[in-house]
Amino acid sequence: MRIRDQRAYDEPAIDLVPLIDVVLVLIIFFVITTTFDVRSTLQLQLPTASPQQPAPPQTLNILVNADGRYFVGDREVLRTDVEAVKQAIxxxxxxxxxxxxxxxxxxxxxYQAVVTVQDALAQLGFRRIAIATAPEPQP
Structure with missing residues (x-):
């Protein structure tokens, strides 16, 4: 009489869950790191005015984008309150x-974003403030 082994044979398999986890973490890492240099693509549409004299070469540049985010020099101010802007300036x-x-x-x-910057500058004692504009289009 022949006696069969009742144990089930294990089929070899590749578990894909750890592979999917690693790929997902890599995708998240690359998506986050590609957004660090947002300022290079920052487009401003300046208000128009009649042409004025150019700004002196040694100036402190403060940029406020359309979303109300602040950039002082080459750094972004992460908070939008007056104290954070004052500290960055x-x-x-x-x-x-x-x-x-x-x-x-x-x-x-x-308008509030511009007033916040002007308020921070006034509290710090800056008096020589110029507002950049684009020249009016010629007809």
Missing amino acids: AEAAGGDRELPVLLRADARTP
Whole structure:
């Protein structure tokens, strides 16, 4: 009489769950790291005005985009309150309060965002503030 082994034979298989987890983590990593240099694609639509004299070469540049986000020099200010903007301006300017400031705000920027920057500059003691504009289109 022949006695068969009642144990089931294990079929070899490749578990795909860890592979999917690793691929998902890599995709998330690459998506996050590609958004770090957003300023290079930042497009501003400046308000128009009659042509003025160019800004002095040694200025503190403050940029406000259409969403109301602030950029002081080459750094983005992460919070939008006056204290955060003041701190970023103070770090960029150092102790020089006579440094001319060039405020570049998008034409679609909320008015409150521009007022916040002007308030922060006034509280820090800056008096030489210029607002950048684009020249009026010629007919």
